[in-house]
Amino acid sequence: MDRRSFLKMGAAGLALSAVSPYVVGADAPPKRMGLIGSGWYGKSALLRFLQVAPIDVVAICDVDETMRKEAAKLIATRQVSGKEPRLYHDYRQMLAKEKFDIVQVSTPDHWHALAAIAAMKAGADVYCEKPISVDIVEGQAMVAAAEKYGRIVQINTQRRSTPHLIDARDKIIRTGKLGTIGHVEVYCYYHMRTRDTSPPSAPPPGLDFDFWTGPAPLRPFHKAMHPRGWRAFKEYGNGILGDMCVHMLDTVRWMLELGWPIRVSSTGGILVDKASVANVPDTQMAAFDFGDLEVIWQHRTWGKAPDPSDQWGMTFYGDKGTLKASVHGYEFIPQNRDAAPISQKVVYELEEYPEDKTEEGLEKHVAPAMRRHIKDFLASIETRKKPVASVDDIHITTASCILANMALETGRTLEWDPAAGRIVNDPEANKLLARPYRAPWIHPTPATV
Numbered sequence: 001m002d003r004r005s006f007l008k009m010g011a012a013g014l015a016l017s018a019v020s021p022y023v024v025g026a027d028a029p030p031k032r033m034g035l036i037g038s039g040w041y042g043k044s045a046l047l048r049f050l051q052v053a054p055i056d057v058v059a060i061c062d063v064d065e066t067m068r069k070e071a072a073k074l075i076a077t078r079q080v081s082g083k084e085p086r087l088y089h090d091y092r093q094m095l096a097k098e099k100f101d102i103v104q105v106s107t108p109d110h111w112h113a114l115a116a117i118a119a120m121k122a123g124a125d126v127y128c129e130k131p132i133s134v135d136i137v138e139g140q141a142m143v144a145a146a147e148k149y150g151r152i153v154q155i156n157t158q159r160r161s162t163p164h165l166i167d168a169r170d171k172i173i174r175t176g177k178l179g180t181i182g183h184v185e186v187y188c189y190y191h192m193r194t195r196d197t198s199p200p201s202a203p204p205p206g207l208d209f210d211f212w213t214g215p216a217p218l219r220p221f222h223k224a225m226h227p228r229g230w231r232a233f234k235e236y237g238n239g240i241l242g243d244m245c246v247h248m249l250d251t252v253r254w255m256l257e258l259g260w261p262i263r264v265s266s267t268g269g270i271l272v273d274k275a276s277v278a279n280v281p282d283t284q285m286a287a288f289d290f291g292d293l294e295v296i297w298q299h300r301t302w303g304k305a306p307d308p309s310d311q312w313g314m315t316f317y318g319d320k321g322t323l324k325a326s327v328h329g330y331e332f333i334p335q336n337r338d339a340a341p342i343s344q345k346v347v348y349e350l351e352e353y354p355e356d357k358t359e360e361g362l363e364k365h366v367a368p369a370m371r372r373h374i375k376d377f378l379a380s381i382e383t384r385k386k387p388v389a390s391v392d393d394i395h396i397t398t399a400s401c402i403l404a405n406m407a408l409e410t411g412r413t414l415e416w417d418p419a420a421g422r423i424v425n426d427p428e429a430n431k432l433l434a435r436p437y438r439a440p441w442i443h444p445t446p447a448t449v
Contacts, residue, residue, distance in 0.1 A: 048367060078355070325364055
């Protein structure tokens, strides 16, 4: 049965997948947990762990002394023991001295592969931020490491655990309400790329900028980089596409049960905001060709969104209706005007988890999805079965976004061979599959993990 036939037939006779329940035994000891990267999302995810399971955060690591000290004090107020975790500057020392059940990797993207692989080698299961890697070979190495060391690795693509998106998948897509899906658009129009034009400056006190840079090229520090602004620099991530498209493309893949795209193309660049110190595209379109379906991405970090009420999301077009979905909810608009539309908004859990109300920096609408995502991860640790966002599956989404950036850089459509893990008939593009690492850091490969 091909995918279109599946979507036309709907969900009759098919079991709808659900997050495995995580049950805590009465005498279950707390899981020993470590954190690598104690910034914004590092704290957001870690504090959700503390909300849903017996967790003892025994150590955290960050190359920013101020950040790690602040995080330790906050964690002490939220974990049952009331203890501050031990502090480390170097994640390698932390992994050598401590014994962890779980390690959370919440560094900037250019550190994900090295830190996650090291945690797997140390015997920990890993909860890692998206995208899994900055280049494709890094992602291949992470997948190989998870298999070699038998580790459970969940990627924090929480859309797969967002209740209203699960509802949209099950009630709209799997029941065939859209009919034949012929086109999907994914998009982001947030003005999230820095417009800073100031010159470089000294790193803030307490930040080891050389270690922070790690395997990436060492460029002059700029205050727009840290904290949180590093996504605007191609040395440390995959731009807006790698940051925001990876979420929505992954949701489309998950909802429609898609594998690898056959071909990827992209256009765009820095077309408007040329004065900024940022060097990632302010405008980009990408086409992901899945054979009988094309998924189109677009972002602009300038101007107005086509629909200001929905600036980051996805739209599925079928011959029987249209589904618009985002982190805030979904709306199904049937083609038949006599049929009733269906919609659902995000459900907050502020009364069940009152600390969400005052937690600094928390995306309150994302917290329920993250808790569900973490429960799925914890259940997978117990069963040793793959979680909903396993590293091998999210590698497909991450690599697809990286291919789009490579297509923009090379100026041509790239055809992907999943079995070989290479681009077809393009030696020049294949040279970009692994970026150069700055010494003394060594680029991981599937053969060396």
